[in-house]
Amino acid sequence: MNSRIGITHSAYYLPDKVGDVRNWAQLTGQSAACVTQLERAGVHYYHDAAGESVASMATKALDALLESSRLAPDTVDCVIYTHTLQSSVAPPPMSLPRILCDTFGFVHADAFSFAQQHCASALGALRMVRAMFIARPALRRVLLVGADAMPVASERLLDGVGLMSDGACVALIERDAPINRLLAVRTYASGLAWQGALGQQEPRLVAPHFLSARQLIMAVAVDAGLEPSEIQRVLPHHLNLPAWHRVISSLGMPQERLFTENFSRVAHVTVSDPIINLTDCAALQPGRPFLLFAQGVGGFSAAALLLR
Known part of the structure; x- marks a missing residue:
């Protein structure tokens, strides 16, 4: 069964604080060779949440999408939250997907998280979303939200091939999408x-x-x-x-x-x-x-x- 789904709208949020790789290296005691390797890998700047919560970043990304798409909150059927870091969740007994539903009035939406595939979790979730659309013919709109913030500066380094930034994204996935x-x-x-x-x-x-x-x-x-x-x-x-x-x-x-x-x-x-x-x-x-x-x-x- 072809559910003909697509990403009709997307948005993201990056914190205002921007650092450069050389200042980060000085702050964390990295070598000049490390800096050279990162710059060869394409890294020059990164965004720092500076204590801003993942819930706040996810909220701002959703704000941007709702403003650009004019999406009515009561038409959202499901909210799926993805992340890489285990710290990128709300402390129990709170639920970050439920916080987003309460904040934006997604009163008819199921809400849950999908993780453990690390940085591939958001795209990996598309397999599950596709199956949901096939299994549930009444499903019309799913919001896929992702957010992460690294609290430890030295842990931003990714084996010399990249540097971790903080930020959030959101994609609106709809049935019978005219685009994407x-x-x-x-x-x-x-x-x-x-x-x-x-x-x-x-x-x-x-x-x-x-x-x-x-x-x-x-x-x-x-x-x-x-x-x-x-x-x-x-x-x-x-x-x-x-x-x-x-x-x-x-x-x-x-x-x-x-x-x-x-x-x-x-x-x-x-x-x-x-x-x-x-x-x-x-x-x-x-x-x-x-x-x-x-x-x-x-x-x-x-x-x-x-x-x-």
Whole structure:
């Protein structure tokens, strides 16, 4: 059954406080070699929540979407919250999805969280959302919300391939969407990359991570009945820009199809990168497919192919 769902609106929020990688390195005692490696990876700036809660950031992202979409709160059927960090939840007995429902008056919405796929959780949730639309014909609108804030400055470093930013995103997924229709979505997980088991060996698996990225992109294109060369733009997560250039080349795509504008400006906002890029990429052409991609620690990846 084809539910013909798509992302009709998206929005995001980034905290006002912006730091640069050199000041961060000085603050946390990092080496000059670390700075050089991060800059080669595409990192120059990051956003710092400076104590702002994930609930506040998620609320501001939702505010932006509701303002741009004119969505009536009582027409929302479901709210799904995703995150990477275990600290990005409301303290019990509170529930962050329920806080969002109460704040915005989503009186008819079911609400729950989806996590444990780390930075691939938001795109991974699209598989579940697609199944929900197929199983529940009355379902019309789902809000997918993601937010994370790293409270420890030194923990922002991601194996030298990126720097973690704080922020939030939201996507409105609707049945019979006229834009950004979901053609195919795939996820991938490999326990080989779990740091808890490997300790200091994990950096050796950076190359296999991007080999799996290439394989996942090819697989999701096959699912949609397309060749990778037909994908007009790739909207990636903001980690290891040089490796992304190699992935694009290996797929036979021109480099300009990789959306790179937010690597330097935004850095890596965990679950939010693909939705941030979808919101900002103004060059998407109607009637042509594009790809959202996310990858997280622990060997989790997700790719979604949509039709503009």
